[in-house]
Amino acid sequence: MIISASTVKDTSENVEKFVRRNLLGGIDHLVIFLDAPLPDVEELLDGHPDVTCVRAHGAWWGSTPPGGLNERQITNAALISRLVVGFVWAEWMFMLDGDEVARIDRPVLDALAPQQRAVRLLPLEAASRLHPVADPTLFKRLLSADELQLLHALGVIAEPKQRSYFRGHMSGKPGLRPSADLALGVHHVVDTGTGDRVDTVKDPGLRVLHYESHDGEEFVRKWTALLSSGLDVAQHKKRAPVAASVAALLSLGLPEEQTASLLEELYERTALDDVESLTRLGLLVEVHPDEGPRRPRPPDDEVAQLRELLRRAADVNKRMFKPRARNQRAPALIAKLQRGLR
Incomplete structure (x- = not known):
């Protein structure tokens, strides 16, 4: 088994x-x-x-x-x-x-x-x-x-x-x-x-x-869960910059629609792949x-x-x-x- x-x-x-x-x-x-x-x-x-x-x-x-x-x-x-x-x-x-x-x-x-x-x-x-x-x-x-x-x-x-x-x-x-x-x-x-x-x-x-x-919605779900899980993401050098950015944005208390838009923008800048180029290269x-x-x-x-x-x-x-x-x-x-x- x-x-x-x-x-x-x-x-x-x-x-x-x-x-x-x-x-x-x-x-x-x-x-x-x-x-x-x-x-x-x-x-x-x-x-x-x-x-x-x-x-x-x-x-x-x-x-x-x-x-x-x-x-x-x-x-x-x-x-x-x-x-x-x-x-x-x-x-x-x-x-x-x-x-x-x-x-x-x-x-x-x-x-x-x-x-x-x-x-x-x-x-x-x-x-x-x-x-x-x-x-x-x-x-x-x-x-x-x-x-x-x-x-x-x-x-x-x-x-x-x-x-x-x-x-x-x-x-x-x-x-x-x-x-x-x-x-x-x-x-x-x-x-x-x-x-x-x-x-x-x-x-x-x-x-x-x-x-x-792997998509914008999952990005928001994952980081929100991580920041509320008790995991000290600041101790993880690979995660710290994104974690700090998400935490700072959520702490601003902006209207829900505005927060969602900024989270999506943050996702595009930090996590979005160039799938078209990677596909053309066969990678x-x-x-x-x-x-x-x-x-x-x-x-x-x-x-x-x-x-x-x-x-x-x-x-x-x-x-x-x-x-x-x-x-x-x-x-x-x-x-x-x-x-x-x-």
Whole structure:
């Protein structure tokens, strides 16, 4: 079973799309940690056989208040990646954000040697349009130095750097074979003994579609959510300029129509792609995430074990499972949570 872990706070429409596309992209079962009470989303996920929904708010964190969004994501992913260690059905685990879709070529994973325990899904970022008529099917891949120089010379990007081309992350998303000495993070696999990042295997058959601010409406939704999530975006150099601009605009208290117009202008200046030029140059990759077969559904008894593990973990101190916590009590607690299931 290929499992994904995600901490999500979004609309039921977006969550339904996220689930459907990831199942078509190679994930067998999704564990979705809801970051806030969302009754309509809960109703959608509770009835879905391919999803385990965890109410990861309030009592989930006990008496210890959680940190920002990034810390909650890391803790949730690391917890489940260690809970499932030793279960034969837990073959691979991936960390995905709510605006990401895995594209996993299963034969690539099957061909890896046993000692290759961590992989990386390389990013394909959705080409952005201001007012698209449908969800994007054209995606940007990471470019070579010469390709970046070409785009800069043509005036498509401000600098011949990957950061001028990609709006979102460029490192991709990690996956691992669940192991007692490894933990899954947001962008890295971590050795729980040393706290060091683990080398990952990269392959063209292992990709992740990233819908980073792919249109004006999503741009506004994403940044408004980020600024209200507890995540200190100012600490992230890549995000800080846009975050500061959006925050400043929202704080001005302008009329709603005027604010919307200025947000759209901000989007055009900071996030809009020159899709026409990129298409002429042949630099975009076409992907249809709503098409294709999906793998057979995992057996009910295996899914039941996964859900029972998460139910048992509801009352434990989640912080001891953070990748770099190196808490000596964690292995014994995991063994206790697994008792009678393996």
